[in-house]
Each structure stands twice: as C-alpha cells, then as structure tokens.
Amino acid sequence: MTENSPVTPLSGPTVPDPHHSRYAARTTAMVPSEIRDLFAANGNPDVISLAAGMPELGALPLDTLSAQVAQIVANDGLTALQYGPAQGLPPLREQICDVMALEGIRAHPDDVVVTVGSQMGLDLVTRLFCDPGDVVVAEGPSYLGALGSFAAYQAQVVQVPMDGHGLVPEGLRAALRQARETGRRVKLLYTIPNFHNPTGVTLAVERRAEILELCRAHGVLVIEDNPYGLLGFNGQTYPALHSLDPDNVVHLGTFSKTLAPGLRVGWVLAPPTVREKLVLATETATLCPPTLSQTVVSHYLGAHDWQGQIKIFRENYQERRDAMLRALKAHLPPGCTWTRPDGGFYVWVTVPEGVDTRALLPRALAAGVAYASGTGFSVDGSGHRHLRLSYCYPTPERIREGVRRLASVLESEGERARPAAGAVTPHHGQGRSRTA
Amino acid sequence: MTENSPVTPLSGPTVPDPHHSRYAARTTAMVPSEIRDLFAANGNPDVISLAAGMPELGALPLDTLSAQVAQIVANDGLTALQYGPAQGLPPLREQICDVMALEGIRAHPDDVVVTVGSQMGLDLVTRLFCDPGDVVVAEGPSYLGALGSFAAYQAQVVQVPMDGHGLVPEGLRAALRQARETGRRVKLLYTIPNFHNPTGVTLAVERRAEILELCRAHGVLVIEDNPYGLLGFNGQTYPALHSLDPDNVVHLGTFSKTLAPGLRVGWVLAPPTVREKLVLATETATLCPPTLSQTVVSHYLGAHDWQGQIKIFRENYQERRDAMLRALKAHLPPGCTWTRPDGGFYVWVTVPEGVDTRALLPRALAAGVAYASGTGFSVDGSGHRHLRLSYCYPTPERIREGVRRLASVLESEGERARPAAGAVTPHHGQGRSRTA
Numbered sequence: 001m002t003e004n005s006p007v008t009p010l011s012g013p014t015v016p017d018p019h020h021s022r023y024a025a026r027t028t029a030m031v032p033s034e035i036r037d038l039f040a041a042n043g044n045p046d047v048i049s050l051a052a053g054m055p056e057l058g059a060l061p062l063d064t065l066s067a068q069v070a071q072i073v074a075n076d077g078l079t080a081l082q083y084g085p086a087q088g089l090p091p092l093r094e095q096i097c098d099v100m101a102l103e104g105i106r107a108h109p110d111d112v113v114v115t116v117g118s119q120m121g122l123d124l125v126t127r128l129f130c131d132p133g134d135v136v137v138a139e140g141p142s143y144l145g146a147l148g149s150f151a152a153y154q155a156q157v158v159q160v161p162m163d164g165h166g167l168v169p170e171g172l173r174a175a176l177r178q179a180r181e182t183g184r185r186v187k188l189l190y191t192i193p194n195f196h197n198p199t200g201v202t203l204a205v206e207r208r209a210e211i212l213e214l215c216r217a218h219g220v221l222v223i224e225d226n227p228y229g230l231l232g233f234n235g236q237t238y239p240a241l242h243s244l245d246p247d248n249v250v251h252l253g254t255f256s257k258t259l260a261p262g263l264r265v266g267w268v269l270a271p272p273t274v275r276e277k278l279v280l281a282t283e284t285a286t287l288c289p290p291t292l293s294q295t296v297v298s299h300y301l302g303a304h305d306w307q308g309q310i311k312i313f314r315e316n317y318q319e320r321r322d323a324m325l326r327a328l329k330a331h332l333p334p335g336c337t338w339t340r341p342d343g344g345f346y347v348w349v350t351v352p353e354g355v356d357t358r359a360l361l362p363r364a365l366a367a368g369v370a371y372a373s374g375t376g377f378s379v380d381g382s383g384h385r386h387l388r389l390s391y392c393y394p395t396p397e398r399i400r401e402g403v404r405r406l407a408s409v410l411e412s413e414g415e416r417a418r419p420a421a422g423a424v425t426p427h428h429g430q431g432r433s434r435t436a
Numbered sequence: 437m438t439e440n441s442p443v444t445p446l447s448g449p450t451v452p453d454p455h456h457s458r459y460a461a462r463t464t465a466m467v468p469s470e471i472r473d474l475f476a477a478n479g480n481p482d483v484i485s486l487a488a489g490m491p492e493l494g495a496l497p498l499d500t501l502s503a504q505v506a507q508i509v510a511n512d513g514l515t516a517l518q519y520g521p522a523q524g525l526p527p528l529r530e531q532i533c534d535v536m537a538l539e540g541i542r543a544h545p546d547d548v549v550v551t552v553g554s555q556m557g558l559d560l561v562t563r564l565f566c567d568p569g570d571v572v573v574a575e576g577p578s579y580l581g582a583l584g585s586f587a588a589y590q591a592q593v594v595q596v597p598m599d600g601h602g603l604v605p606e607g608l609r610a611a612l613r614q615a616r617e618t619g620r621r622v623k624l625l626y627t628i629p630n631f632h633n634p635t636g637v638t639l640a641v642e643r644r645a646e647i648l649e650l651c652r653a654h655g656v657l658v659i660e661d662n663p664y665g666l667l668g669f670n671g672q673t674y675p676a677l678h679s680l681d682p683d684n685v686v687h688l689g690t691f692s693k694t695l696a697p698g699l700r701v702g703w704v705l706a707p708p709t710v711r712e713k714l715v716l717a718t719e720t721a722t723l724c725p726p727t728l729s730q731t732v733v734s735h736y737l738g739a740h741d742w743q744g745q746i747k748i749f750r751e752n753y754q755e756r757r758d759a760m761l762r763a764l765k766a767h768l769p770p771g772c773t774w775t776r777p778d779g780g781f782y783v784w785v786t787v788p789e790g791v792d793t794r795a796l797l798p799r800a801l802a803a804g805v806a807y808a809s810g811t812g813f814s815v816d817g818s819g820h821r822h823l824r825l826s827y828c829y830p831t832p833e834r835i836r837e838g839v840r841r842l843a844s845v846l847e848s849e850g851e852r853a854r855p856a857a858g859a860v861t862p863h864h865g866q867g868r869s870r871t872a
C-alpha cells in the first residue's frame with residue numbers, strides 16, 4: 001500500500017499570486033491533474049488520444065432526443081426551466097431505481113439523490129464524512145477524480161493492491177489493521193468494483209462479501225462507484241455491493257456512460273440518514289441539479305428503449321476493446337503486459353522495468369499518441385511502469401494506429417532504457433538482444 | 437453585528453442514525469434551512485407563497501427556445517451532450533463578458549469560470565479561502581444559501597448592519613477592527629450590492645469605493661454576489677464592485693433570473709490566480725458544468741434579443757412590486773414598516789415589537805399565506821421582527837390577496853401581543869388604540 005504526499009504540479013501559476021497568503025489549507029492540495037493536460041491534447045488532430053475517458057456518442061438517437069427536448073421545452077418549459085427539488089425530480093428518482101435493479105439493487109426513490117454527475121456525489125459524500133487527516137482506503141491505482149476530491153477535503157488516501165480479480169482482501173485487511181495500530185481513523189473504502197478505472201478489472205463476486213464484512217467490522221463506510229456496471233460485454237452484470245449490504249454502502253451511479261455526460265446527471269443511493277444530510281449538502285453546493293437535463297433523461301428513459309441503446313453502446317465498446325487487445329498483442333514490445341477487460345473503457349498496461357511512462361509522455365505526444373501515465377492514479381507518484389489506454393472514444397482504426405505509434409515509442413525507449421537499467425555497458429546498449 | 441452559533445434544526449432525522457459517529461465535524465453545521473420548508477408549502481394551492489424566490493418564467497419565448505434546443509441536439513448533439521471544459525464553453529464565456537459589461541465590468545473570457553448556478557461559485561470560493569474559524573463578514577440580514585455555504589466550511593459569519601443605502605461602512609469598519617483586536621482572520625466580505633436579498637436595498641454608489649478601500653486595507657477579499665443587477669426597474673444599473681477594484685473582487689453572476697434557473701448556468705469572474713484554482717475546484721466538484729445547458733444559453737444569447745427579454749422581465753417584476761407596495765400600504769397594520777426596492781425580487785418588512793415572525797408562520801400558513809421569517813437570514817437566530825416577502829413569482833392578484841391574509845394575521849397577532857408587550861394590563865389589551 002502507498003500513501004499520499006504532496007505532488008508536484010505539472011503547471012503552476014505563471015505570475016506571483018497576490019492572494020497567496022489568503023487561501024485555505026485545503027487549497028494547497030489542489031493541483032492540476034495529469035489527465036487535464038491530456039484533454040487539452042484532444043484538440044490536436046495529429047494526436048490519437050488513448051488517454052481521455054470520453055464516451056463515444058455516435059450511436060445516440062439524436063433525432064429522438066431532439067424531438068423530445070423540443071417537446072419538453074415547448075410543453076413543459078415553465079417547469080423544466082424552473083428550479084426543482086434539491087434531491088432531484090421524483091419521477092426520475094423512480095426510474096433510477098429501475099436502472100439500479102439491473103444490478104440487483106432494491107432501492108426506494110426516497111433514498112436517491114440526483115447529482116451533477118457522480119463526481120458531485122463523490123465530492124459531497126467526502127464532504128459529509130472526511131475531516132482533515134481521516135483515512136480513505138482505495139484501490140491502487142484509482143480514479144483520479146476521486147483522488148482529487150479526497151485531497152480537497154484533506155483526507156489521507158491509503159491505496160491497497162489489486163490483482164486480476166480486483167481489490168485484494170488481504171491488502172485491505174492489512175491496511176485497516178495498520179491504520180488501527182497507528183491510531184488513524186479510516187472513514188471510507190472507495191471502490192470501483194466493475195470494469196475498474198484505470199485497470200479494467202472487475203472485483204470477483206466471491207470477494208465482495210468478504211470485503212463488505214471487513215469494512216463492517218472496522219466501522220468503515222463503503223463508497224461503491226459504478227459508472228460502467230451496465231457496460232459488460234456479454235451483457236452480464238455483477239451483484240452490486242449495495243445489494244449485499246445496503247446499510248453500509250453508498251452507491252454512486254451516472255447516466256454519463258449509458259446516455260450522455262453533457263447532461264451531467266448522476267445519482268447517489270444512500271442509507272436514509274446519510275441521504276438526508278446529502279440533500280442538505282446538495283442545496284449548499286448547487287441549490288438543485290439541472291432541471292432541464294433531468295427532464296430530458298426522464299423522458300428518454302420513459303419513451304425510448306434505453307436498455308437496447310445500452311446494448312448498442314456495449315457492442316461498440318466491445319469492438320473497440322477487441323481492436324485494442326489485438327493491436328497490443330501484435331505490436332507491443334516484449335516485456336509489456338496488459339489487462340483484458342470484460343467491459344468498460346480501459347486497458348491497463350505494464351511496461352518493462354526502466355521505462356518511465358510519465359517521462360515518456362512528451363515523446364509519445366510528439367509521435368502522435370496520448371495515454372494516461374500510471375502516475376496520475378496513485379497518491380504517492382508511483383505508477384511509472386504503468387499506463388492507461390482508453391478504447392472508448394477513438395474508432396477501431398485510430399486505436400490500431402495509436403497502439404502502433406505507442407509501440408514504436410516504447411520500443412525505442414526500451415532500447416534506450418535497457419543499458420541504464422543494467423548499468424554495465426552504458427555505451428554499447430544498442431547491441432543487446434531486443435527480446436531481453 | 438451578530439455572530440453565528442448552533443441553530444436548532446427545524447426538523448431532524450426521525451430515526452437513530454447508525455452513521456452518527458462517522459460524520460465530519462463540518463456536517464454538524466448542516467441543518468435544514470427555513471426556506472426549505474417553505475418551498476414545500478409551494479405545492480399547496482390554498483397557500484399563496486410570498487416566500488420563495490423563484491423567477492416568473494411566463495414571459496419566456498418557449499417556442500424560440502424549443503426550436504433552438506432541438507436544433508442544438510440534432511446538429512451539434514455529439515458536442516452538446518459530451519463532456520466539456522471544466523471552465524465552461526469558450527463562446528459562452530465571451531458572451532458572459534458582454535453581459536457583465538452592462539454593469540461596467542471589463543473582463544477577459546479567460547477569467548470567467550462557468551458554474552452550476554452562482555451557488556456553486558459561492559460554495560467553491562468559500563472552499564478556496566475559508567479554513568474552519570476564519571471570519572466571513574456579510575450584511576445582516578443576508579442570503580441564506582450563502583450562510584449555508586459558510587457554515588459548511590465552518591467559517592464564522594459576522595453580520596454588519598444595513599440601512600436604506602445598504603451595508604453601513606461604519607459597521608464594517610467596526611467589525612474589521614474587532615476581528616483584528618480579537619485575533620481573528622477575516623477572509624471575505626460577502627455582499628449583494630444590488631437589490632439585496634432579503635432586503636431589496638441597493639448599496640449607495642458613494643459607499644462602494646469606501647467599502648472596497650476598507651477591505652483592501654484589511655486584506656479582505658470581496659465576494660460580490662449579483663443575481664439581480666440587471667433587474668433595476670428603471671433599467672438603471674450600478675457600477676459593479678468588480679469594475680471599481682478588479683484585483684480584489686470576485687464577482688458572481690447567473691442566468692437564473694435573466695433567463696431560466698433550471699438550466700443551472702452561473703459564473704464567477706475572478707483575478708487570474710484565483711480563477712486558476714477555481715477551475716481545479718470545479719473539476720473536483722462536478723468535472724464540468726452541463727454542456728447542453730451552456731449551449732442553450734449561448735445560442736439564446738447569440739440569436740435572441742436577450743436585453744429586450746430582460747426588459748420584459750423587469751416590467752413584469754415592477755408591476756408585481758407595485759402591487760405589493762400598494763397592498764402593504766392599504767392593509768398592513770400600524771407599526772409595520774417595509775423597504776421600497778427599485779429592482780429585484782424582495783420586500784423586507786419590519787413588524788411591531790412583540791410580534792415574532794417565526795412563531796407566527798404556522799398561523800400564517802393556516803391563513804393561506806407563506807413568507808420567509810427574518811430569522812432564516814441571520815446566523816444568530818435574530819430577525820424575529822422581520823419577514824421577507826417575494827413578489828417575483830405570484831400574479832399581482834395573488835400578491836394582493838396574500839398581503840391581505842398576512843395583514844389579518846399580523847393584526848390579530850398584534851392584538852394578542854400588545855398586552856404582553858406592555859405587561860401592565862394583561863387582560864384588557866383589546867381596549868388599546870390600534871394606532872399605538
């Protein structure tokens with residue numbers, strides 16, 4: 001396990017800051033994420049981005065949505081453009097329960113709070129529970145938007161190892177034991193059980209009860225972040241952690257990956273007493289979630305074959321996953337390994353020793369491909385031997401070409417790195433076997 | 437001036453909370469606002485609500501908006517429904533500069549951050565600057581959504597008196613002096629200079645420079661919350677505080693009152709170094725503001741006579757303001773006084789000594805009228821002799837009838853209260869003159 005420490009900002013203010021001495025202590029932990037710069041790279045058509053986790057929306061029924069939204073504004077505009085309840089629109093909260101039922105969750109609409117994307121849910125749950133110095137346990141690596149929220153509330157993140165079956169219960173047990181021994185309070189376990197970001201790995205069903213039991217025993221609340229649960233390529237779903245222990249799990253969901261992220265409609269399902277406080281927190285944060293967006297989602301769910309639409313999205317992503325895995329196998333140099341996700345958006349690549357994925361990124365960009373360095377997903381700046389590839393957005397053709405470019409950068413870096421790693425014949429490295 | 441102290445929640449959890457011992461310290465300060473219960477009263481058709489501050493949207497060009505949004509989704513759906521930049525869409529940020537120019541602000545789009553309503557801007561600025569125990573100076577009374585954000589970050593609010601010309605500079609000076617003498621750090625002045633919520637009062641132009649100078653001298657950043665600035669009934673605007681001291685003022689704006697709140701599009705204009713941190717904070721809070729909403733606002737501003745539309749809104753509100761002032765004059769019992777706003781949404785009423793507006797509220801609701809008790813706008817629970825009336829939403833007819841109902845409740849309460857207030861002839865109060 002690893003712990004967080006100050007991270008060097010990639011880019012800081014370029015002028016002296018006259019307000020410097022006025023900021024809150026938490027603000028010093030707010031540094032630009034590495035992904036941010038990569039989103040910027042998206043604008044460059046010469047760079048194939050395998051970095052950003054944007055959904056591919058090409059299969060959306062835009063004509064249907066266009067007609068629906070026109071009707072909403074013309075007929076119900078005075079309601080759809082007005083303030084709404086802080087908790088979210090009641091009909092939408094009912095429909096969200098139907099969506100969650102696909103993963104075994106039995107929920108009451110009263111316990112659903114609509115948020116501005118699930119990021120807001122995560123941010124507000126952290127606000128409710130984390131005092132400065134409280135510990136949040138998370139997978140190592142983990143979603144960087146979550147790490148950002150934990151940092152903003154000055155929580156200390158302890159990352160525990162994953163393997164091909166997700167979070168390792170023994171690692172969790174050790175982290176909880178060590179926190180107890182050192183007198184630190186673990187408030188939350190943050191986990192993405194399905195098609196994890198960034199690794200693509202799914203938490204084995206047989207581990208779920210054990211992890212929940214461990215958290216219960218240690219008085220730790222579980223935050224289940226589930227943006228990809230309905231994007232399993234065989235159409236299979238896994239029992240949500242919430243379905244196994246509803247009183248000790250806060251479940252985060254979103255329409256960003258199953259409909260459209262630009263609407264910014266996510267939700268939190270929480271035990272009633274937590275939900276009550278969460279509604280107060282949403283009032284403070286934004287008064288209420290966007291009424292028009294909520295109405296669009298609700299009409300869409302009510303009038304469109306949304307499950308059929310998710311199937312189309314799944315098939316598109318599966319085709320891209322396949323393209324990426326084939327290209328990785330065909331092109332990546334020896335010594336590289338990668339995960340084989342059954343759903344979601346991401347493949348996690350491990351590169352040979354001596355290669356530093358963060359240091360390599362500028363050269364990759366110059367070669368016309370972007371990825372997310374593994375360092376962004378850890379709180380201690382580790383992850384140099386990993387990188388995240390997203391297959392969600394580019395076409396299969398662009399994916400193949402992107403992987404080809406990545407492979408050639410890795411290959412030449414491997415040639416540079418090998419002698420340094422051995423540090424024996426520094427000036428004759430080019431003579432060593434490429435299969436070493 | 438008054439300071440905040442624990443406030444008794446109006447309604448607490450109804451079941452024991454198994455998570456009780458896990459919450460962050462800040463969460464104990466999150467209590468339901470009084471206004472919240474009043475929004476609930478909105479659903480009752482027998483109650484005329486003079487409480488809630490919802491804009492009246494009847495004059496919106498719904499057909500135009502419907503056609504625009506249909507076109508956006510059909511033609512630009514893949515962009516308008518996708519994630520966007522955390523800072524907001526560049527064309528919208530340019531247009532926001534044009535909107536602010538109407539109040540004398542010269543801004544660069546780079547320094548504008550789009551937020552999910554200005555509430556989010558306020559919440560994030562507080563997040564950036566306030567450590568627990570830091571002091572925020574605000575008008576007394578002040579907007580309760582702001583008081584909620586300050587409480588959520590454990591800031592201590594010091595309210596300074598207002599008169600008919602807004603915040604009293606002498607009161608501010610005294611508050612700043614006292615904070616310095618008691619070793620407390622004042623981080624922010626929070627002010628609504630134009631058509632203030634809840635009082636309807638506008639800060640006199642000749643006071644603005646003085647207040648800005650005081651804040652500068654004491655190292656206090658000014659937060660200018662300006663939702664109503666373009667709703668002056670003569671069409672007049674006042675020089676924004678930002679226009680007078682751009683380096684030490686953070687300006688909050690919104691389209692909630694000049695277009696539609698259900699889109700949840702507001703903004704913050706901040707000095708560059710603060711703006712940089714604010715963008716990081718928005719990423720943590722919601723990743724990005726709703727792209728569809730932003731696109732709708734941008735198309736509307738680009739293709740519609742938005743200034744003409746604001747004029748229509750202004751005229752509607754002026755008609756309602758007139759109806760309310762006339763009704764107050766005709767019906768309110770002697771001893772009541774009230775403000776005469778030149779814009780915005782609110783009238784602030786002072787009731788005779790002995791009347792408690794919070795205690796009276798259930799009787800008012802039973803009589804078919806809702807108002808916001810003055811107690812909700814102060815941090816120390818004072819304000820019992822005040823109430824806020826909103827004329828923004830109900831029709832002039834409903835306003836007249838609502839004021840009539842309020843008057844009769846106040847009148848009978850006055851008859852009850854008078855003997856107790858005098859405490860001389862407790863059983864003969866009904867014989868006293870009504871003009872006392």
